[in-house]
Amino acid sequence: MSINCIVLDSNDTAPPPDLEPANDSSKDLGDNVLRNAGWLCGFRVDSMHEPRTSGRQVASYVDGAAPIIEKAHNVATDITTTDTKRNANYVHCGWSLDAATTISPWTSSRIAATNQPNAVGTWYTRIIKTKRFRVEVLLEDLAPMPEFEAAVEEALRKSTIFEKFQGIYRVLGRWGDVIPLEIEIGSSIALTGGNWGYVHPPEISERKHDSIAWLSTINNVATTITVCEPKRSLNSSANYGICPLLQNTQGADLSLTYDQWVASEAHNTQCQRIVVNKVAPTISLLSGDLQTRLSELYAQRLSYVPPNGVGPIDCEHKTYDDNMHVSRKISSIKIRSSNYIELLSISYSDGVISSSHGGGGHVGTEYEFALVPDGPRVFGGRELVPRVPKEEDVYSEYFGDKGQNGCIFNDRVIIGNSNALYISSIQVWWSDLVYSIQFTYSDHVDGRELNLSTARHGGPGNQYNQFALEDGEYIVTISGRQAVNCITQLCFVTNRGRTSEVFGGGEGQSFSSLAPRDRDGNYFRLQYVCGKSNGTSLTGIMFIWTPCWSGLD
Structure with a gap:
């Protein structure tokens, strides 16, 4: 106030x-x-x-x-x-x-x-x-x-x-x-x-x-x-x-x-x-x-998720995301375990408690790890980055199996909040359908090139091909075909008009996804995909477009 x-x-009669x-x-x-x-x-x-x-x-x-x-x-x-x-x-x-x-x-x-x-x-x-x-x-x-x-x-x-x-x-x-x-x-x-x-x-x-x-x-x-x-x-x-x-x-x-x-x-x-x-x-x-x-340097203080530790998610399982608590200070962690972890809950110094991640029963022994409350007060909350990460990203329509055939995957676990990582090659295993797909990402950090590959989404295939992108080249269009329970065909087109091979067969309904444009008419680029796969094939896929990072132009 x-x-x-x-x-x-x-006694002062003067005007204001x-x-x-x-x-x-x-x-x-x-x-x-x-x-x-x-x-x-x-x-x-x-x-x-x-x-x-x-x-x-x-x-x-x-x-x-x-x-x-x-x-x-x-x-x-x-x-x-x-x-x-x-x-x-x-x-x-x-x-x-x-x-x-x-x-x-x-x-x-x-x-x-x-x-x-x-x-x-x-x-x-x-x-x-x-x-x-x-x-x-x-x-x-x-x-x-x-x-x-x-x-x-x-x-x-x-x-x-x-x-x-x-x-x-x-x-x-x-x-x-x-x-x-x-x-x-x-x-x-x-x-x-x-x-x-x-x-x-x-x-x-x-x-x-x-x-x-x-x-x-x-x-x-x-x-x-x-x-x-x-x-x-x-x-x-x-x-x-x-x-x-x-x-x-x-x-x-x-x-x-x-x-x-x-x-x-x-x-x-x-x-x-x-x-x-x-x-x-x-x-x-x-x-x-x-x-x-x-901003990107400071964001590296937040967290690091080892990509090899994140696998496909079964459709019967549930995922949790506590990103909304990233600026809070943890005061205690509660774990209930038996042969495995039954429940995980986190309390914060401002009194907020995360939702209980896990089962709702009373199996196992409960432990609570309390932190010593001697840390400094945190001023503000949503100040770590100047804007919402990836808020301008655009999601394509979902293509493929609409049921529960396959485990969910999301390559955002590789990308995180980065705008600098870019696709350098796409590996596809295929025959009459797309059996599996994998993406390799590159970035330049401190003068060195770093390469990072996603998990292979799908099963083994008869034929393997790699579509390598050149410097400054990125995907702007994807076309393909979808059956009731799988992706049967994929083809990629770059900003330079170069087209990959047609991976897969000719069965199923055709589809295409075109990159949107920004206010200046420039195409977005494909940054990552999410979808579903099983031990045999790629069963569903969605494409995520992001504004072009200046380093790619």
């Missing part, structure tokens, strides 16, 4: 402040003021205590772009409620809740690695500010500094995944996790406490004409005063334990009354940054290609 109101002196045009305001706001406020610099937000400026300019304006600068003369009060110690610390430093909770997955990893405790509770922050300027810029009007972009590219060129991760962590530690897009410059008084009465005690109005020094004596409240000209400092956190700090914090003349402080700050020009309303991750400054490479 955030309450925002303008507080005016009862008008915002002045950016061109006029920019004359009053020098480059040094913006530089001291950390404008265009990156900020590290991996600490529970406070945001810290990197001191490096991480972005510059694109040609013709400029910040929006508004000038105002008013006193305003913001009251914000937070539910974690970290958010309370950041809001006390002038960061909005939106800015404080903008955390990229790379930052979350660094926070988790340091195992910093983050207490849960309720805190109230009251910020009284004399706003002089509001500075804002659009993300699309910024470009990354060439040195920052080069540092990211250098980290991604490391030879191992571990070195790449450490390289990116070092880059963000040096250049910052986020960049401010909207700040306010002026003077402020910040009070933070665990009780509403602590930050809004009755004596504030009763002692309004006393010196502001008494604010530091309020029990259970953190107090920070940020003013335009350095006098004496006032930065107290008595009995609270918060770590308040604003970059370039200057002191205050403690002999002034509250009204005198407001009046004096209205005419000062050497102002400090007092509020950060909006930020963006520094990696969002990078090109789309670099962001995709970073």
